Amino acid sequence: MAIDCIANLSINHSPTPPSQPNEEKTDEQQQQSFVFDASVLQNESNIPKQFVWPDHEKPCSGTKELPVPLIDLSGFLSGDPIAIKEASTLVGEACQKHGFFLVGNHGVDPNLIAKAHQFMDLYFNLPLSEKQKAQRKHGEHCGYASSFTGRFSSKLPWKETLSFRFSDDVEPSNVVEDYITNIMGEGYRHFGKVYQDYCDAMNGLSLGIMELLGISLGVGGAYYKEFFQGNDSIMRLNYYPSCKKPELTLGTGPHCDPTSLTILHQDHVGGLQVFVKDEWHSISPNPQAFVVNIGDTFMALSNGKYKSCLHRAVVNSETQRKSLAFFLCPQKDKLVTPPNELINTEHPRAYPDFTWSSLLEFTQKHYRADEKTLDAFSNWLQQKTTAQV
Ligand SMILES: C=C1C[C@]23C[C@H]1CC[C@H]2[C@]1(C)CCC[C@@](C)(C(=O)O)[C@H]1[C@@H]3C(=O)O
Numbered sequence: 001m002a003i004d005c006i007a008n009l010s011i012n013h014s015p016t017p018p019s020q021p022n023e024e025k026t027d028e029q030q031q032q033s034f035v036f037d038a039s040v041l042q043n044e045s046n047i048p049k050q051f052v053w054p055d056h057e058k059p060c061s062g063t064k065e066l067p068v069p070l071i072d073l074s075g076f077l078s079g080d081p082i083a084i085k086e087a088s089t090l091v092g093e094a095c096q097k098h099g100f101f102l103v104g105n106h107g108v109d110p111n112l113i114a115k116a117h118q119f120m121d122l123y124f125n126l127p128l129s130e131k132q133k134a135q136r137k138h139g140e141h142c143g144y145a146s147s148f149t150g151r152f153s154s155k156l157p158w159k160e161t162l163s164f165r166f167s168d169d170v171e172p173s174n175v176v177e178d179y180i181t182n183i184m185g186e187g188y189r190h191f192g193k194v195y196q197d198y199c200d201a202m203n204g205l206s207l208g209i210m211e212l213l214g215i216s217l218g219v220g221g222a223y224y225k226e227f228f229q230g231n232d233s234i235m236r237l238n239y240y241p242s243c244k245k246p247e248l249t250l251g252t253g254p255h256c257d258p259t260s261l262t263i264l265h266q267d268h269v270g271g272l273q274v275f276v277k278d279e280w281h282s283i284s285p286n287p288q289a290f291v292v293n294i295g296d297t298f299m300a301l302s303n304g305k306y307k308s309c310l311h312r313a314v315v316n317s318e319t320q321r322k323s324l325a326f327f328l329c330p331q332k333d334k335l336v337t338p339p340n341e342l343i344n345t346e347h348p349r350a351y352p353d354f355t356w357s358s359l360l361e362f363t364q365k366h367y368r369a370d371e372k373t374l375d376a377f378s379n380w381l382q383q384k385t386t387a388q389v
Pocket residue numbers: 141148157234236252253254255256257258259327360363364368369370
């Protein structure tokens with residue numbers, strides 16, 4: 001079934017019955033045979049135990065709003081030096097506190113954003129067998145994943161994702177469109193074009209934000225912008241089905257993004273939460289704005305001055321939720337090391353040099369990304385280096 005034709009297809013399909021647990025199988029084997037079919041699970045009043053999170057990680061009621069600055073990019077985009085200075089100051093203040101801010105008047109076509117959301121609705125409401133054509137393979141980070149049942153045996157996130165790679169190092173870059181068409185079929189070419197265009201827009205916005213970050217850190221607008229030229233980034237579509245017991249589970253577990261910069265567009269539903277001053281805070285939806293946050297790799301590039309902050313996503317019993325996350329990542333083997341201007345006796349090196357490919361491999365094969373990913377990775381690297389001596 002091609003994505004093109006589903007644009008005018010009302011999708012009625014008999015939901016795949018959940019695989020009945022088989023007593024003879026071990027827990028582990030049951031886990032592997034478990035399939036997260038959102039069209040079934042969203043109607044289940046008793047959610048499978050693998051999706052029930054420990055009490056200390058369950059959603060809490062009455063979360064306060066996180067005060068994040070909404071930075072108007074119109075002046076920056078028009079090259080107004082005063083507006084650029086103001087924007088870089090606001091970005092720097094937010095990044096030293098919790099690493100989250102909003103950007104408005106960003107120049108991304110609202111019709112493109114709307115189309116990206118519309119095609120998410122179409123894709124994630126396809127029959128599971130159709131979505132599984134793009135099944136993400138073990139150890140890889142591209143493709144379709146439903147709650148990561150193949151990777152984790154507990155604390156499963158209540159979500160489906162479709163992730164693909166975007167590279168800025170070829171002109172014109174058709175990597176997204178070609179990937180989607182190759183793994184999902186020629187009928188998805190229009191679908192692929194929409195996300196190709198979306199990623200191109202995210203790439204441009206990311207490089208602009210890197211300019212503001214460089215100015216705010218006093219290393220100049222070109223420093224990080226050049227570092228991320230030819231980036232090799234990840235685009236992720238997050239689809240969170242409604243859940244009859246939202247208070248027991250999480251859409252995305254607590255984590256710091258291991259990547260460099262995340263540009264997130266959340267729909268009108270809400271569910272993003274950030275852990276600041278030992279409390280979870282929400283960031284309410286603003287469809288005209290993107291939520292931007294610093295990831296672990298940029299925290300290292302800023303020598304720890306800017307914070308990669310713990311965050312998560314909660315679900316609800318009323319409606320599905322969607323978010324589009326563009327994860328800016330440097331070329332895989334580029335050395336991640338902070339500029340000398342940020343190193344001095346008062347601020348010695350906070351993290352060892354590393355490459356993004358080694359951190360990505362660590363999150364995919366050795367460690368579930370969470371609040372301590374960069375510390376765990378640094379220790380793992382140092383143990384590896386010591387062992388090789
Ligand atoms: C490089 C990545 C790994 C994850 C997607 C991107 C950035 C965030 C990571 C993730 C969202 C952190 C929480 C756990 C995770 C497994 C998830 O819930 O999706 C992580 C992603 C991943 O490993 O696929």
